[in-house]
Amino acid sequence: MKIAxxxxxxxxxxxxxxxxxxxxxxxxxxxxIEYRLFVPETKEEDLFSNQIHRFTSVPFYLYPExxxxxxxxxxxxxxxxxxxxxxxxxxxxxxxGLSGLYYGKKLNIPIVGxxxxxFDRYLKYYDLQFLSKWIWKYMRWFHQSFRTTFVPSVETxxxxxxxxxxxxxxxxxxxxxxxxxxxxxxxxxxSRYNIKAPHILSYVGRLAPEKDLHTLMEAAEQLPDHIKDQxxxxxxxxxxxxxxxxxxAPDNMSFTGYLNGENLAExxxxxxxxxxxxxxxxxxxxxxxxLACGTPAIGARAGGVQEIISHNQxxxxxxxxxxxxxxxxxxxxxxxxxxxxxxxxEAREYALKRSWSSIFEDLLDQYEKALQLEERSVAL
Numbered sequence: 001m002k003i004a005x006x007x008x009x010x011x012x013x014x015x016x017x018x019x020x021x022x023x024x025x026x027x028x029x030x031x032x033i034e035y036r037l038f039v040p041e042t043k044e045e046d047l048f049s050n051q052i053h054r055f056t057s058v059p060f061y062l063y064p065e066x067x068x069x070x071x072x073x074x075x076x077x078x079x080x081x082x083x084x085x086x087x088x089x090x091x092x093x094x095x096x097g098l099s100g101l102y103y104g105k106k107l108n109i110p111i112v113g114x115x116x117x118x119f120d121r122y123l124k125y126y127d128l129q130f131l132s133k134w135i136w137k138y139m140r141w142f143h144q145s146f147r148t149t150f151v152p153s154v155e156t157x158x159x160x161x162x163x164x165x166x167x168x169x170x171x172x173x174x175x176x177x178x179x180x181x182x183x184x185x186x187x188x189x190x191s192r193y194n195i196k197a198p199h200i201l202s203y204v205g206r207l208a209p210e211k212d213l214h215t216l217m218e219a220a221e222q223l224p225d226h227i228k229d230q231x232x233x234x235x236x237x238x239x240x241x242x243x244x245x246x247x248x249a250p251d252n253m254s255f256t257g258y259l260n261g262e263n264l265a266e267x268x269x270x271x272x273x274x275x276x277x278x279x280x281x282x283x284x285x286x287x288x289x290x291l292a293c294g295t296p297a298i299g300a301r302a303g304g305v306q307e308i309i310s311h312n313q314x315x316x317x318x319x320x321x322x323x324x325x326x327x328x329x330x331x332x333x334x335x336x337x338x339x340x341x342x343x344x345x346e347a348r349e350y351a352l353k354r355s356w357s358s359i360f361e362d363l364l365d366q367y368e369k370a371l372q373l374e375e376r377s378v379a380l
Contacts, residue, residue, distance in 0.1 A: 001367065002034045004080060004109070006100030007091035008057075008069055010039035014258055015206070016285045017091060017116045020173065025051075027360045036083050038076060038096055040067035053079060055096065071099040077107075085109055087367055091116065093142045105145060112370050113143055114150040114171060115160060118303070121280040125209035136163050147370040150363070152283035153304030171363050173283050174356035179261075180292035182348060183269025190270070193254045197232040199272040199334055202295075204264065204286045207239035212300065212321065215277035219326040220250055227331045228252060234267055268293035272340060273333055279320040281305050291315075292351035296343035298329045314347040 009015055011022040021037075028035050040057035053075065057067035076099050088104040090097045090113040097113075104111040119139075120132045143149045143165055150171035151157050157168045189195075205211050220233055233253035235245065246255055259267060268274065274290035274297040283304035287297045291308070297315035299305040309315040316333070318325035333340050 001087065001364070001371075002083060002085045003028070003367070004036045004038070004083065004085040004088045004100070005091065006038045006088065006096050008040060008067060008094040008096045009092060010037070013040070013067065014260070016173075016283070019285065020116075021091060023176075023356055024360060024363075027356065033364075034083075036079055036085065038071070038079075038100065040069045040096070069095045071096050073099060073102075076100075077103055080107060080109070087112060087371060089113065089367075090146070093139060097142070101142065101145065110371055111146050112148045112150065112367065113146040115139075115143070115156065116152070116282055118156075118159070118280050118282060122210045140164050147373055148366060150366070153307050155304055155307060156282045169366055171366065172354075172359055173285055173288060174354045174359040175285075175288045175292045175351050176356060177292050177348075177352055180265050180268060180289045180351070182294035182344075183266060186266075186270035189266050193232075193234065193256075195232045195234075195254075197230055197252065199231045200234055200267075200270050201231050201273050201275050201330065202234045202236065202267050202271040202290075203275055204236040204259075204267070204290075205276070205278065207235070207237050207241040207245060209241065210278070210280045212277040212279055213241055213245065215300075215321055215323055215326060216275055217245060217248060218323045219275070219277075219330065220253060222323060222327050224327075224331060227334050230334055231272075231330075234271070236264065236267055264289075265293060268295050271295045273298055273330060274315075275326070275330065276300075276305065277318075277321075277326065278305065279303060284308055288351060288354060291347035292354075294344040294348040296333065296340065296347050298326060298333070310346070310350070312343075314343060314350050 007021055009018045011018055025035060025037060035051060037052045039054055041054040055069045055071045057069040080103055088100050088109050088111045090100045120135050123129045123132055148167050148169045149165060150169050151160060152171060152173050157170060160168050203216060235255045236259050238258055268290045274295050276287055276297060276299045279300045279302035281303040287299060287305055287308045290297050291314055297309050299309050299317060300320045301317040302320045306317055309317055311317045316329035318329055
């Protein structure tokens with residue numbers, strides 16, 4: 001099988017979609033599966049590959065970590081005609097994704113796609129709710145030609161079916177349990193951020209309104225004094241809320257900026273709890289990474305996150321925006337060392353069953369089924 005992938009976000013951009021597709025092409029390399037990747041430009045030459053084709057781009061104003069690209073259409077057509085892919089996978093509904101859609105139809109190449117982001121749920125955080133029906137109308141049009149639209153969670157599948165999508169399949173997410181694993185020695189990290197408290201509470205993600213970080217900040221402020229004395233917050237990431245969060249942060253909160261690789265795994269592993277209040281996630285990769293490090297998670301009972309956290313087993317689920325529930329969950333966990341250890345064990349055990357290899361194998365199987373559907377359609 002030869003695969004052409006079109007995505008408007010990819011390494012070195014920092015988000016779940018970019019990381020997932022980097023891992024996917026790494027897997028394709030290991031398996032010897034041919035692919036071509038069409039993505040935004042980067043100035044980091046070490047990321048160059050003759051299988052990867054990049055195009056001029058500028059930051060997307062609502063989400064600077066993603067890029068708005070200007071694909072060279074003649075180059076794309078030439079590459080597709082030379083490569084002759086069996087299948088096109090479109091990851092995003094922006095310019096590069098539109099280019100893949102256009103040439104998939106024009107060259108009669110079977111198309112599948114994936115849906116990663118609830119853009120309509122972001123709108124209320126930017127006072128743009130009036131655009132919601134137009135976004136859904138555009139997304140239905142964009143996905144209607146796909147043999148299958150892959151989503152990462154059952155909740156997301158139900159949401160798309162409710163809005164008139166068809167042929168929706170599950171492509172879940174995995175975690176590298178060799179990279180993300182329990183930490184043996186947290187002292188270097190504690191020394192780096194001058195942490196004296198016995199418990200570290202961490203958050204990893206974009207520092208933006210759609211992550212419901214007001215809930216986290218209010219919870220940090222409303223923790224009982226005897227709990228505040230026992231915890232130190234580590235906030236990993238960057239974004240438009242960073243400066244305001246730093247101004248209102250309590251003394252027991254540190255900001256690390258973006259981290260990845262071993263540095264990121266170190267934060268998860270050193271933490272007693274991972275706190276993630278976002279209600280807009282289609283999955284929640286960072287939650288699964290935390291569990292892999294043996295760190296129970298406290299999240300909102302919303303989106304894909306509620307399918308990762310098992311309440312009272314691998315962490316706690318709180319009703320969206322209910323600060324009191326987040327405060328109570330954090331307090332109960334910190335006050336109950338034996339339960340915290342039990343949930344840590346359960347978290348790691350759960351993550352060990354979610355290998356990326358099995359996730360990607362399943363995706364390739366679904367590719368095959370999509371091609372068989374195409375063949376049957378042609379035969380009819």
